[in-house]
Amino acid sequence: MRINEKDTLLFIGDSITDAGRDRTHSASLGSGYVQEIARTLRARADAGPGPVVINKGLNGNRVYDLESRWATDVIDHRPTVVTVKIGINDTWRRYDRGIISPVDEFEACLDRLLADTARKLSARLVVITPFLLPVTSDQNDWYEDLSPRTDAVLRAALANEAQVVRADLALLRAAEERAAAELAPDGVHPSPLGHRLIADAWLAAVDSVRP
Template identity: 25%
Template sequence: MKRFIAYFTFIAAFVLLSAFTVMQKKKIIFFGDSITQAGVAPNGYITLLQQRLAKEGRDKAFDLIGAGIGGNKVYDLYLRLEEDVLSKKPDLVFIYVGINDVWHKRSFGTGTDPDKFEKFYNRIIEKIQAAGAKVVICTPTVVGEKKGFVNELDGDLNKYSEIVRNIAKSKNVELIDLHKNIIDYINKHNPENKSSGILTTDGVHMNDEGNRFLAEQFWGYIK
């Protein structure tokens, strides 16, 4: 009888623990700048992902959190990493940064040099991994939508995108090559060679189609 009671108690505890585990949502954080900050707007890419999960009946399994702040560069992400990411104990973190590190060199003279960009980026990844979360990193998108790499900052964006690709290899983390993918899209869908209006409102920030494009890019890593 004692063995039976002990066995029954063990099974009951196991079932309760399993049920509790199933109920725990996977916490996914999108860590970035103004593009990510806008991602939680009604037509933002994070909102679209939440809607897609709900449509598939899986919204209760995931908690999608936008941690984007306008104007942020890689060192801003590093400085707020503990408060905005690690304290929330995420399961997965998408890092999507780099536009302002390039763009602000021209507009404000406050960009980020390539070597510093790489060092801060590596430290962010190391801290997230040390906390037990998975990391997926993204190349920066565009500053201008003209084809043929004639936008003023295309050269720098190519350089910083290559830095992110190399970081993905050296840190053995997964990569979403947004820079390549958005250029491929623009080459097919910008016959008039416009500087904006294809996926962006101003050459940088996403319009509705751009948010749908981003949602599709991230979806494969969430589903």
Template identity: 30%
Template sequence: MIFEDMDRIVFAGDSVTDMGSAQPVGEGLFENLGTGYVRIIDNLLAACYPERKIRVTNSGISGNTSRDLLARFQRDVVDLKPDWVSICIGINDVWRQFDSPAIPDEQVMPEEYEQNVEQMILQVKGKVKGIFLLSPYYMEPNREDAMRSRMDEYVAVCARLAQKHGCIFVDFQQMYEDYCKIRHSTFIAWDRVHPNRVGATLMARAFLEKCEFDYNHGNGEVH
């Protein structure tokens, strides 16, 4: 497993990262980490690797676009001196184009999105052990759907930036597309965006698959 004892992982993002976490930065006991994929990742790290003390920090804020996250990235990510950084942003960049079409100043187009995410990467590149780039998504398997088609452009930006800068890419869009071939998206999200506990578990599993995570590590024995 790539995370070592006393590593700190900072998860930056919007509402799907936030999920009710303490603001502006959540960590520690109770619901400070929120109730989404960040909480489940922390649970699994502690359950399967009890000998490694790993500090998990939730820097997600509901409603954020990449523009919003970039504006607070220094305070809520860089200044925390993380060992690992995870960035999951872009859903609101796309969503505002469809739920608020008459308010263009709240919309972030693909060109600006790419610039914003790349600036975040560059702020921590070379200062941390690794950067995770988690794709935005829309739980709609029909790729001809207008919002799904637009979202795919932003997913492609993430894939391109991850390759360019050596980030670990986690394709949540593909993961949800595969799952929705079996179960309808309403099973995991009423609005096709905000996951319930099943959706959050899928996200946590997709993330940990990129971390050389072993669910059977130690078979419950502390090393």
């Protein structure tokens, strides 16, 4: 089902969604995939305004941080499409600060957020998978935590009939032809090209002509 100008799209997640947005201006979308999606949809709208797009990403957020602000940052805006991108910080904090986010608790929290949204809103739910493009040898070890976490994201999405955007697969495919650092200089935060690839994956999955 294609996005139209009557839709309100809300994106929530960590720094990858935040992408440097100006939090003093509610219309700021940052310089990442959210802005790329908005630009594409508005260009298609010709003279019209296109859909409303809201960015509620916050640097450093884990899934539990989303839960603490879900009512005000998601439900109160009454969006018609809610996109969640979360998980890499739940993994990263294990390796840089020793903060563990058990996968079962992570999954239960994400499931609660999606289920709560389904109960309160008539909104399409979209989940973007976390991803990693290792640029240092130690980052390869992160997959021990990230791989089961990605599986948890997929299970929570399936349980709540959310559409899935496989950013992990899209970026890994791109990394077969380009250096990982060209797509995500630190292995986590996308370059402009990386953000464009995520935007393209979202548009292909969500803004489809299929019913």
